Amino acid sequence: MARDRGARSARWRPTRWGLRRRVTVSFGLVALLLSLVMSAVTWSLVTPSLLREGRAAALAETAVDAGHLDTRLAGGSSLGQRVLADLPRTDATAAMARVGDRWYASAPTLGPDILPAAFVEAVGEQHVATQRVEVDGALYLAVGMPIAGRSTSFVELYDMTGTQGAVRALLVGLTAATAVTVLIGVAVGRYATQVALRPLSRLNTAAADVARGRLGVRLQHGGDPDLVPLTDSFNRTVTALDHRVVADARFATDVSHELRTPLTTMLNSMQVILNREASLPASLREPVALLADELTRFRVLVTDLLEIARYEAGDQLVRERVLVGDLVRRAADGTARRPVTTVAQDAADLVLPLDKRRLERVVANLVRNAETHGGGCAGVEVTRTATGARVTVDDDGPGVAPALRERVFDRFARGPGADSGGVGLGLAIVLRHVDLHGGTVLAQDRPEGGARFVVDLPADPTD
Incomplete structure (x- = not known):
């Protein structure tokens, strides 16, 4: 019962108005109050004056007519x-x-x-x-x-x-003036909130850019002394964050580079052991296989961390004109180790300015994700769009729940198929590389079942 009452109270809790609406309504109420006061004062001054003037005129005319009557009566x-x-x-x-x-x-x-x-x-x-x-x-x-x-x-x-008509016209005029005053007050309040909240809108846009990793964003106060403390504080915070991220990225890059040498040594040693697996005792073959799998995952993790560190350190795109269909086919088919790519006829000769290494990584990570977590890659398609190119990667897995379609691109996000391997950085790298190209990547449902990842790349990128 207590839970039901709590649910009902939460359901009926009034929604708090935003600042824009509160200021607009406040202006309207102030305009209404002022107009009502002015209307009341005008009514209290004008109406008695009209009645007094009418009464005075009537008294004067009656006195004149009474004099005429007295003259008539005096004349017999x-x-x-x-x-x-x-x-x-x-x-x-x-x-x-x-x-x-x-x-x-x-x-x-x-x-x-x-x-x-x-x-x-x-x-x-x-x-x-x-x-x-x-x-x-x-x-x-x-x-x-x-x-x-x-x-x-x-x-x-x-x-x-x-006199009644004049009083009635005065009432109608005051009512109309009150309504017009309220509308003007609401309009002024709305305009005032737009002007007052414009710096907050710029701050919100800048904060959103920072959240997307664009740490070069800075605010301008526009000569307004009231905004100087806010813009200076924001700019100092972003600058400090930028320095911290760059430092962390350099540290991750250095660590990753330092790990690659011993990792390469361990992988080569493991390959030597695997080449002589037949001569190993049966009791050692399973541990060696597990160790080989873990070393492979460790290599993927180090490579992904190095890629993320490059992105955070502000590694720039190296664009060159690329035949999109051929690049996607090589990356997808090579990762899946079988033909999975279809290039639409109108996209066969599509050339775009892209970073080859990053786009290959995008396609390889999406195909690897489909192979690892999606029951196998069902196909990769390259098509031409009005704005550029679209790469679609389908899988035969259970799909991605709507509530998780944005979270899957977070770092170390792992879905229901996590037991099949992976470290949770592949899709995060996809998102960052596509974003650097000015494109978008979305997770959708495949009509035949499974998940579909759609990458849109613009033909006219803006860095």
Whole structure:
């Protein structure tokens, strides 16, 4: 149960965002916060101002109309609907007047019943009052004021549709501005992360090159004083690593050279003993055979170590124009001790600038790997590609599991067939020699079963 809960918690654990996404989202959130604050401030300042201006204009117009009504009444006109309708109103929708308990209105549809009682009472007590009222879904501003010297209350209604439209347009504009600001913030954040992470991208590329063994890589700070400590530290580290690798490679080269002389002596002595194997007692023949096998493996190990040491020491390619098909045929057939090579018709005359010794070693190691670990070499094929040449080596073994297809090229990597011999350096040497040529080598499945190693060599190499 505890294991199940742990598995579920690991499965549901949230994925941590990368630096680029975090910075971009942060810029977007800051832009959203700033735009919301600015929108709130704008709303709080502009909306009351619009309402105040509308109310002030309505009060001024109502005062003018009330003066006209007072003049009419002073001239002997009797209060009624006609008198109210003839008032020179500007923006007012309707006018109403109250004398005692009786109301008169310029529009029968807008009567005193729409006015709140508190508003009517305030105007009746000779106060100027304003009140927003809603009639059939439309909003009006009611402005009431007394007519001086008369027991008359005068009320005008002003349509607030225009003010509502302005407030609504302001809301839409602020919302759109907020959205645009957030998008700009996200875009700026993304651009800022690209600029800020560009040195890290160069550092990552340089570190990857160093991991592939290219120790001549160095970083440039580009005049940025903030990058000087990082680039100097990286360059010092790579320089120290380069010196260490070269020193180790020279040591391995020296040791390998020193071992070759006694090893050659032991191999020659063993060959003399094997030539006289028939005269040896039966009890010694098996130990001698085992010793001969171990000496052979030791010779392969010393040769491979010497090859690796040359690579680490920066041994350069010696390119010359090579007929690829013939070179592969000699190396493959000679290693397998039987014809195993097929050269496609379009690749029969293919000539590329290659290092003969290294390419022969690549083909020989792949064929030896197939013979030793892959149940025998099933065939070697040379074909022409759009970019150069391809060498394919097939075997009849169990194949290479997908999880091991990159690890098989590591030093001293040994697969399921390790019991059949080998020291685990052959494919590592293949990878390094192919990489020096600017090519690639991949382990794949053979359609008929077994493993397939594919080497692609470019026609236009770049050292």
